[in-house]
Amino acid sequence: MKLMISSKALYSTWMYYSPDRMLIDCGEGASTYLGNKAFAVKRVFITHGHADHIAGLWGLVNTRNNAMGDKEKALEIYYPKGGKSVEEFLDFILKVNSDLKYNLTIRALEEGEEVILHRTGSAQRVIRPFRTHHTLSEVSFGYNIYEKRKKLKDEYKGLPQRDIMELVRKVGRETITKEYEQKILTVSGDAIPINVENAFESDLLVHESTFLDERDRKGNNHSSVKEVLELAKKANVKSLILYHISTRYERKVKRLVNKSIEEMEIDIPVMYVHPSRIFTLN
Numbered sequence: 001m002k003l004m005i006s007s008k009a010l011y012s013t014w015m016y017y018s019p020d021r022m023l024i025d026c027g028e029g030a031s032t033y034l035g036n037k038a039f040a041v042k043r044v045f046i047t048h049g050h051a052d053h054i055a056g057l058w059g060l061v062n063t064r065n066n067a068m069g070d071k072e073k074a075l076e077i078y079y080p081k082g083g084k085s086v087e088e089f090l091d092f093i094l095k096v097n098s099d100l101k102y103n104l105t106i107r108a109l110e111e112g113e114e115v116i117l118h119r120t121g122s123a124q125r126v127i128r129p130f131r132t133h134h135t136l137s138e139v140s141f142g143y144n145i146y147e148k149r150k151k152l153k154d155e156y157k158g159l160p161q162r163d164i165m166e167l168v169r170k171v172g173r174e175t176i177t178k179e180y181e182q183k184i185l186t187v188s189g190d191a192i193p194i195n196v197e198n199a200f201e202s203d204l205l206v207h208e209s210t211f212l213d214e215r216d217r218k219g220n221n222h223s224s225v226k227e228v229l230e231l232a233k234k235a236n237v238k239s240l241i242l243y244h245i246s247t248r249y250e251r252k253v254k255r256l257v258n259k260s261i262e263e264m265e266i267d268i269p270v271m272y273v274h275p276s277r278i279f280t281l282n
Ligand SMILES: [Zn+2]
Pocket: 009, 010, 013, 050, 052, 053, 190, 244
């Protein structure tokens, strides 16, 4: 299991990304469902301070302190700088859990600020937040996970393997390769459709799609499925997961999603997180 998502608009949203043992958002019920996996979580990245995205933090912090399991493991929580309700809530959690048995680090992130998730040799995986538009009262972020990779510079492409090895010996690997970044996961959080550049050529876009019927949309804080499909097309993403779907569509999610896919002539794989089921991706 690479990705586990629970998301029901208005109630609770969280997702667990197992390669880097991290949560993006931590709505109510996250630790209840994660059980032992709650101890595996190393980092939590919060998109914004609405209750349906942060209410589970208290449970997560507390469960790790009191349940059986590795109580020594440190936990890091990151949130958008200026996120007042996240700050207030974390203050409260620290107050009532003054005897924490593990290191809890809390850090406000600026837009674009990078956190290293994983490093092996020259390969590196990092996460960077980007600004999104949700509500006026709450600063909101989406997140991109990038893999920093190396590839041959254009002038060396197509050379036989033997010649490349020879060059590596003579001038060194650094000279003939260049670094590039591949977006492997893009998560919107709650927002109107994110900017195309933020999702551009992502391997997997997880975007909120509160409204499966754009006639239901009031205000300008959330996205409709058609807007997200349009974005996925423009951004040329490789696959798409719709989440944060309103419970009003509970019984017709599949039908409405498929109808939009057909009308918009979408040919990339589209998955969705049903509001009353846990979604997993291997
Ligand atoms: Zn929400």
